[in-house]
Amino acid sequence: MPRKPVEQADGERRSTIRDVAALAGVSVATVSRVLAGNYPIAPPTRARVLRAVKDLDYVVNVHARALAGVSQKTVAILTRDVTTPFYAHVIQGVEQQAAQDGRLCVVCTTGADPDRELAYVKMMREHGADAVIIVGGVVETLGYRKQLAQYAQALDSAGSKLVLCGRPGLGPDVPALVAHYDNEGGAYAATSHVLSAGHERVLFLGGVEGFTTSDPRVAGWRRALRDRGITPDKELLQQGSFGTHFGYERTRQLLKRGPLPATAIVASDDGCAAGAVRALREAGLGIPEDVSVVGYDDAPMAAHLWPPLTTVHIPAEELGRTAVRLALDSRAQLGRETILGTHVVVRDSVARRIDR
Amino acid sequence: MPRKPVEQADGERRSTIRDVAALAGVSVATVSRVLAGNYPIAPPTRARVLRAVKDLDYVVNVHARALAGVSQKTVAILTRDVTTPFYAHVIQGVEQQAAQDGRLCVVCTTGADPDRELAYVKMMREHGADAVIIVGGVVETLGYRKQLAQYAQALDSAGSKLVLCGRPGLGPDVPALVAHYDNEGGAYAATSHVLSAGHERVLFLGGVEGFTTSDPRVAGWRRALRDRGITPDKELLQQGSFGTHFGYERTRQLLKRGPLPATAIVASDDGCAAGAVRALREAGLGIPEDVSVVGYDDAPMAAHLWPPLTTVHIPAEELGRTAVRLALDSRAQLGRETILGTHVVVRDSVARRIDR
DNA sequence: CATGTTTCGGTAACCGTTTACTGCGCTGAT
């Protein structure tokens, strides 16, 4: 006599489909069918079942249901963190689209730690999630690409989809979906915007070399300059990191060395731009009278900076929604990239440069 | 002969514990025990099993595991949205603490819609989540309190915990945990801070009457004034909404009617403060020379405003972490409130008032 | 050598659903 029924210590055992069946005087099959609503049931029977369900406050057990073959309906999103506005917006999009499709959204923060990422991918395989979405930039080493390819394989063979979101894909032989945005184009447009305002010395501030998010931005900046016949001097490319801290410190250093070698700054991100603005202002420079600044991301704070920051809008929420749609669309092509547009949102941090 | 084994159309069937057992030449019990690691297994046997697991790329099926009685390990967090910085930080805290305890974190956004909230609570019951955390302020009608009490009952009898986070509890007879912060105290401290700087006419801007988050703030402002023997005039309490839009518009209205009836503003939230700052500046007023402003929340943007905004810090991430700890701590008292401290973070938006 | 103790591993019931197949009672046609 194996396995004696375990006594539920705290609280009464939650009621099962069998309890409902007993109370309603029908079989479990009937209860299941009433609840699923995909099978003809005589109205009086249906009513009795529904009544019993209500009386017992019955809810199905999703685990049992999943085990019996009804797929689980979960999407997972892995990001470095959730407080960075860009991630928060992507998560929001994912959650909303997932909810619309009746799915639960589990969020996993990795802190950019590959081990935690790996652990989460494994957990999601155990859960049989129908999609796992990995968001955000990284410096993509060969080892990491291999890692991703492995995830893709593993998830694919388990019937789950891997979606790479806000980062480039891995080529057609890796079974992953890709939802990306026009990163290079955004930087090109932003740079063109300040060039059109008459600036000629435009500095690119921030980002780290090799990073999947900043490299295309640098490329866009470079292309915009070249298109106007301007050579992107080495001293005009100031990389190192993202965020306010870097923007502030690097700008201060630059200022300490002498007058700024540029009349405008294109920043790798809004935080970086905010840091630069602060440093410039502390040095007595006016924005945008003396120096024009444009950011990237269109984080909510950008609009509240003083002056309100001209920046590049990334459709983050839409990106999240797209990722889920892609995962759930059986016609979606593995290996192809879906690319969303970006655009410059003009506010007050860029001024027309009259003289040269 | 009921139910013929369903043919897996796409991809090979994922391997089960039985496959592993067969390959390793042992019984399923042995495999399970090796994986659980809670039972003595002879090293050679263990090695064979592990080898088979690796070869087949086996992962357990959590649904089967859950069904067999091992609890599911999930916490859910319900918020209005995820992009509001306060919520994002709470979510972050929840996720981190949950991860530390080996739990998955599912986030559900309700858009402040009671129906969606209800639906999510039901879903989480189906999942057997070990905790559901509801975060954020509301105007708490009687009906809604009743609703919450029902959730609490339902979840409790299913063995899950309900945690109310960043909002007051429902009294000792409702089986819910409460993780809150010292809302009134924060407002009291903020108001005291500007009073100590010599201001006497201090306006409270923002919030909506009856809201669980703003009411205590108004109360704190009122108490601080009274403690200094100042009567909180009616015209000094300007409520209506939260956020930049309200802050901006209401301040403009006030300014249009004549000189501001105060030399300092305590805002219901940082967004509101930012809006007020903008309106004041547009009217030619200097911050803090002409008007001092303090916010509430300590959102990341507060530090980047110009001038950097003095505000009240809410330990949002810690709040999330506390909520999870409370839920998982069997000794936690239902009905008792755990209250985290708030404090004023002094930046540059409050100036000493010399003359009177 | 007989017997008591461990140590390790197998057997099979059970968790709560879903659903293929079967069967019962009626109705209406022949």
Place this chain on the structure above:
DNA sequence: ATCAGCGCAGTAAACGGTTACCGAAACATG
């Protein structure tokens, strides 16, 4: 009266694990 057909509802296998209980072999002891 007989029987095909239909509308409903029941039976029970299967999903993939966990674990209580049992038993065999290995070892220690008298």
